[in-house]
Amino acid sequence: MELQNDPPMDQTWYQRTQILYGAERMQRLAAAHVLVVGLGGVGAYAAEMLCRAGVGRLTLVDADAVSLTNINRQLPALHSTIGQSKVQLLRQRFLDINPDVRITAIAEFMDEAAVPGLLDAAPYDFVADAIDTVRPKCALIEGCMDRRIPVISAMGAGAKTDIRRIRQTDISKTTQCGLAKAVRTALRRDGYARRALPVIFSDEPVRREAILTVEGERNKKSTAGTTAYITATFGNWLAWYILERL
Numbered sequence: 001m002e003l004q005n006d007p008p009m010d011q012t013w014y015q016r017t018q019i020l021y022g023a024e025r026m027q028r029l030a031a032a033h034v035l036v037v038g039l040g041g042v043g044a045y046a047a048e049m050l051c052r053a054g055v056g057r058l059t060l061v062d063a064d065a066v067s068l069t070n071i072n073r074q075l076p077a078l079h080s081t082i083g084q085s086k087v088q089l090l091r092q093r094f095l096d097i098n099p100d101v102r103i104t105a106i107a108e109f110m111d112e113a114a115v116p117g118l119l120d121a122a123p124y125d126f127v128a129d130a131i132d133t134v135r136p137k138c139a140l141i142e143g144c145m146d147r148r149i150p151v152i153s154a155m156g157a158g159a160k161t162d163i164r165r166i167r168q169t170d171i172s173k174t175t176q177c178g179l180a181k182a183v184r185t186a187l188r189r190d191g192y193a194r195r196a197l198p199v200i201f202s203d204e205p206v207r208r209e210a211i212l213t214v215e216g217e218r219n220k221k222s223t224a225g226t227t228a229y230i231t232a233t234f235g236n237w238l239a240w241y242i243l244e245r246l
Contacts, residue, residue, distance in 0.1 A: 013097075013098065014026065014054050014098075017052075017053055017054055026054055028246060029053060029054040029055050029056065029243070029246055030054055030055075030056040031056055032055050032056060032057065032125045032126070032246045033055075033056070033057040033058075033059070033122060033123065033124050033125050034050055034055050034057070034058055034059075034124065034125060034126045034127070034128060034242060034246075035058075035059045035061070035118070035119075035122075035124045035126070035127045035128070036050070036058065036059070036060055036061070036127075036128045036130065037061045037062075037110055037118075037127070037128070037129055037130065037131055037140055038061070038062060038110075038129070038130030038131040038132065038154075039060060039061075039062035039064075039074075039076075039086045039087060039090060039130070040062070040064075040070070040074055040086075040130065040132065040231070041070075041073040041074050041157065041226055041228065041231030041232070041234075041235075042130040042154045042157055042231050042232075042234040042235045042238070043062070043128065043130030043154070043235065043238075044074060044075035044076060044086070044090060044235065045075055045231070045232045045234075045235025045236060045239070046128050046130060046154075046234075046235040046236070046238035046239045046242075047060060047090060047094070047128070047235075048075060048090070048093070048094070048097075048235075049235065049236055049239030049240075049243075050128075050239050050242065050243070051094040051097050051098055051101055052097055052098075053239070053243050054098070055101070055243075055246070056100070056101060056102060057101070057102040057103075057104075058094065058101060058102070058103050058104070059103075059104040059106065059118075059121075059122065059124070060087045060090055060091065060103065060104070060105050060106065061087070061106045061108065061110055061118065062086045062087050062106075062107065063107055063108050063109035063110075064085075064086050065082075065083050065084055065085055065086065066078075066081045066082050066083065066084055066086060066089070067082065068082060072226070072227065072228060073226050073227060073228035073231045073232070074086075074231075075090070075232075076089035076090055076093065085105075085107050086107075087105040087106060087107045088105055088107065090105070091103045091105040104122075106118070109136075110131060110136045110140065111135075111136050111139075112135055112136060112139040115136070115139045115140050115143045116143060119140075119143045119144065119147055119149065120147075124149050125150070125246060126149070126150045126151070126152070126242045126245065126246065127140070127144050127149055127150065127151040127152075128151075128152060128154075128238045128239075128242060129141060129144075129151055129152065129153040129154065130154045130234075130235070130238070132156075132179070134179070134182045134183060134186060135186075137153070137183060138183055138186040138187060138190070141153055141183070141187070141192075141197060142187070142190060142192055145192060145195050145197075150245065151197070151198075152198045152199065152200070152238055152241050152242060153171070153183070153197060153198070153199045153200075154199070154200050154201075154234050154235075154237075154238055155171075155174060155177045155179045155180040155183070155199050155200065155201035155202075156177050156178060156179035156180065156201070156202075156206075156224075157202065157226060157230050157231045157234045158210070158211070158223075158224025158225065158226045159206045159207045159208070159210040159211050159224040159225055159226075160202045160204045160206065160207065160230055161204070161207070161227060161230065162202070162204045163229060163230060163233055165202045165203050165204035166200065166201070166202045166230070166233055166234065166237065167200070167201055167202065167203055168198065168199070168200055168237055168241060169198070169199065169201070170196055170197060170198060170199070171183060171184055171187075171197040171198075171199045172184070172197075174199060174201045174203075175203050176202070176203045176204060176205050176206065177201045177202065177203075177206075178206065180199065180201050198241060200234050200237040200238055200241075202230070206224075207225070210224055210225035211223070211224045211225075212224075
C-alpha cells in the first residue's frame, strides 16, 4: 500500500497505528513479507494482527477446512463457514481489512517434502510457525535456519488455562510443554541444538485430564482441550515479536 507521510486524521484505516509507529516504520511494514504456516487457534490470530498492523504481504498456509470443533477458538470458524477453506476465508477477511495487502493463500498440508519449495518461493522477512505436529514443524524451523530466515515458533497451547503463564523465550529454556520437548529432541538429533529458536510457550503444568487419544487423524495421536483466550494470546505474542523486529 502507498502510505502518506502525514495523512489527514480521518482518511486512512491505519491512522491509529501510524500515530503509534510513525510513517517510516509503517513504510517498512508495508514492504515486509511474512509467511504464516498453520491457521488454527494460534496462527490465524497472528496473521490477522500482522495484517491489521499494516504488513504489506502475507503468505498463508493451511490445508484444513473449518470444522464444528474449531468454533470455540479459531478466528474464521463460524457455523456459517463450516466446510470452507481457512486460507480462503482469511484471505477474504484480510482484504476487507486492508484492500492493498498482497496475499498468497496455499491450501496444502505442510509436510517435510513441501518445506523447501515453500521457503524458496519468495524472499520472506519473517516466518511464523504455528504448526502443531512435530515433523513438519521441525522441517520448517530447520529450513528457516538453513536459509537464515528469521522464524518464531508457537509451542503447545492445549490443556492450559492460565494466561499469566504464557512466555516468550528460547526453546532451550522451555518447561512444562510436551511439544517443546519433542521439538528440542528433534532439533538436537538433526544437529540444530546450538541454534537459537525464539518460541512462545506456557510454563503452566498440562491438565492431563484435558488430553484425549484420537484415531484416524493425520500425524496426531491425541487432542487437547483448548480455549480461545489462550490460543489467541499465543498468536498475539507471535505477531508482537515479528512486528517489533520488522
